[in-house]
Amino acid sequence: MRRTLALAASLLAATAGVSATRGEQWWAHVQVLAADDMKGRITGSPDHLRAADYVIGKLKALGLEPAGVNGFLQPVAFTEQRILxxxxxxxxxxxxxxxxxxxxxxxxxxxxxxxxxxxxxxxxxxxxxxxxxxxxxxxxxxxxxxxxxxxxxxxxxxxxxxxxxxxxxxxxxxxxxxxxxxxxxxxxxxxxxxxxxxxxxxxxxxxxxxxxxxxxxxxxxxxxxxxxxxxxxxxxxxxxxxxxxxxxxxxxxxxxxxxxxxxxxxxxxxxAAQRRDVMSANVVARMPGSDPALRSENVVVSAHLDGLGVGEPIKGDTIYNGAMDDASGVATVLEIAAKLKAEGAKPKRSILFLFVTAEEKGLLGSRYFASRPTVPAKSIVADLNFDMPLPLWPLETVLVLGAEESSLGEVAKAVSVAQGLPLVPDPLPDRNSFTRSDQFSFIRQGIPAVAFKFGFARGTPQEAIEKEWRAVRYHSPSDDVDQPVEKEEAVKLNDFVAEMALRVANGPARPTWNADSAFKKFVRP
Known part of the structure; x- marks a missing residue:
């Protein structure tokens, strides 16, 4: 049976007192956020707010600065519409x-x-x-x-x-x-x-x-x-x-x-439709930069905190826990922040850790943040996004969605060589993955952005695993903490992106779109 929030929290506290592996530390966040007690973290619900409180507690413990408009929070107003x-x-x-x-x-x-x-x-x-x-x-x-x-x-x-x-x-x-x-x-x-x-x-x-x-x-x-x-x-x-x-x-x-x-x-x-007003919030924290000339610029590392909530039952289960989608991404961003703090990283540019709401409703929280950021709009130089990285097999290759579009691809290549993790092209380009998650909200504002997943190629066992996961668990109650996950392999991707974030933050120049990229048109004068 899936763990409740109370049990998951007690397990997380217990691991703090022993030498838990980094994979277990990462998974402990997922266990809390995807517990049945969180009821799927749907946008605007008390459960989403409790998930946000959990994230804020971890950000405070790391000593990160609040970077919202109300502490760590950036409130967003929505209209909910239900088709009858x-x-x-x-x-x-x-x-x-x-x-x-x-x-x-x-x-x-x-x-x-x-x-x-x-x-x-x-x-x-x-x-x-x-x-x-x-x-x-x-x-x-x-x-x-x-x-x-x-x-x-x-x-x-x-x-x-x-x-x-x-x-x-x-x-x-x-x-x-x-x-x-x-x-x-x-x-x-x-x-x-x-x-x-x-x-x-x-x-x-x-x-x-x-x-x-x-x-x-x-x-x-x-x-x-x-x-x-x-x-x-x-x-x-x-x-x-x-x-x-x-x-x-x-x-x-x-x-x-x-x-x-x-x-x-x-x-x-x-x-026939019903409508009502709903409020929810993005969560934003800041690791301040160390360079007087560059610290006013920001590198964003993001994931979405919301899920699908409670819905129609499948095999008697009504809670759409969203463990991989996207408690895993939230856990990854928290662990990247923890890794950088533990290693005493002093990035030249500031790093924003962003946990957006309403991704499942159409990338709405990230659209709001990218359009009306809590920092000066021109200060955001890049977004590195996590949405369902899917650590379902050993990490041998990395898929960096959008790597071919901007100079972020060159950073990814350098990290790939340093860590011995080859990059692979998108094996299913007609799935539209590059524009289906929160990185696209930044792209629409002219900001170079990429997203990360465990890599695979067509016709491989990994593709079969990924396909079965989508057919059985994606957007269903079985995306819970009882599914098989490669916890220690997940940490390897976390380290890959932590290194990318540091290289972007310390680079002499801001990331730029490649000359042949279709997304250059979004750059504003």
Whole structure:
């Protein structure tokens, strides 16, 4: 049975009195943060606040300075939006007449991004991968009329385009489509790209979404419809079009070009939603720099503290503990801070240890911090982020997401050589990992950023382990402290990033984007 908070805390106290290994010390934080008593640390809950108090206690014990606006805290205002699936009515109007679409058993309507469009009746158009990438002379929307329509897209992208470019294009397309007059978007997933089985997605969809209360920080200022469709039922959207989902899915699974075309269906939806105001907070601590000329600059080391809370039961368990996602990352940032303090590190630049809220709600806490930091915005030189590093096998290689985009990649290479840990490229670039976690909030502000995971290659036993973990434990109650974890191997990655943080903090120049990086465009004058 998973340990309670009280038991985990007593174990942590006990290890302080004996020579616990560093892996056990790291794991002790995970045991506290992912205990059943923490109830999944959902944003805005008393449980998330207790998790924040635990982190603050550790930061104080290390002698780190508070760097929030209220001590260690940076409060953030949200609007919580819950889509009521049982009361939401949807149908496809087309060649077979009116075909009811179950919500969420066939279609999951997103409550994130902003206030949901409450009523919609619009034609559908298929836009292939839905990627607009001027740098690669690729535009799936060219020649398509999207005004007044719902745009259907499929996951993936041409193999000839880098994963970073594709990820960035996906992050920008909703705003682009809204500007072009589209009313909404439906995302499809080809069979070989499924990460989470649809029944589990349905369970998570029952939880409320959130968006930032301040409209200035949202990508879209007006209501916009956003949904995903069950792969097993996506054929319904293509009826009468002369095309089949099976055909386009096969092309997407092979990363081949996928053309767009008009669909013969209209989607009619009446969305039922509930909203309420929620407050939560980021936690920020500072290790002051030692160099008079550089200490006003800041290197950020980050992870997200929030989880999915209490949700629909799976095998009778309702607590989505979030041990790997992302209590493990929080523990790693705490242990990096502890390592630097224990070794008497005197970084020239200051180092900020940032524990953000609302990552699971759409990177919202990090977006707020990166947009309205508690330090001068120009002082932040880089972000090194942890989200599910997944120490599930011996650490032999390191995946540094974004290493090829900025000079942080050269720092990573130097540490790689020094520690004998080769770097590997992203084995699954169409997963969009580089833009799916909090580092992307910093990138959008023009700040070089990278994220870290245990490396693996396609076709290896490690890939099989990672795939099974995502299919079984990712965003489910079984992501708890009873799962097998390589605790001592986790510390090796902690040391890798601790060394990177020091090298960035002590470097003569700030990190810069590479000349050919698509993310240079975010740099502000």
């Amino acid at each position: 699936g049982a009361e939401t009515k949807a149908s496809l109007e087309g060649p077979d007449g009116s075909v009811p679409i179950g919500v969420p058993d066939a279609m999951i309507v997103s409550g994130g991004g902003g206030a949901a469009r409450e009523a919609i009746d619009a034609p559908l158009v298929f836009a292939g991968y839905g990627l607009r990438i001027p740098e690669a002379k690729h535009d799936d929307f060219a020649g398509l009329d999207v005004k007044g329509k719902i745009v259907v897209v499929i996951a993936g992208g041409p193999s000839t385009i880098s994963g970073a470019l594709k990820s960035n294009a996906r992050s920008e397309r909703t705003r682009y489509l809204a500007e072009k007059g589209a009313l909404g978007i439906i995302a499809l997933t080809p069979p070989k790209q499924i990460e989470i089985p649809w029944p589990r997605r349905m369970l998570v969809a029952s939880q409320p979404a959130m968006f930032l209360a301040d409209p200035a920080l949202r990508d879209i200022k007006t209501p916009f419809f956003s949904a995903m469709f069950d792969t097993a039922k996506s054929e319904l959207l293509f009826k009468g079009s002369g095309h089949r989902f099976e055909e386009v899915a096969a092309l997407a699974d092979a990363s081949k070009p996928v053309a767009g075309f008009d669909l013969a269906q209209r989607l009619k939806v009446k969305v």
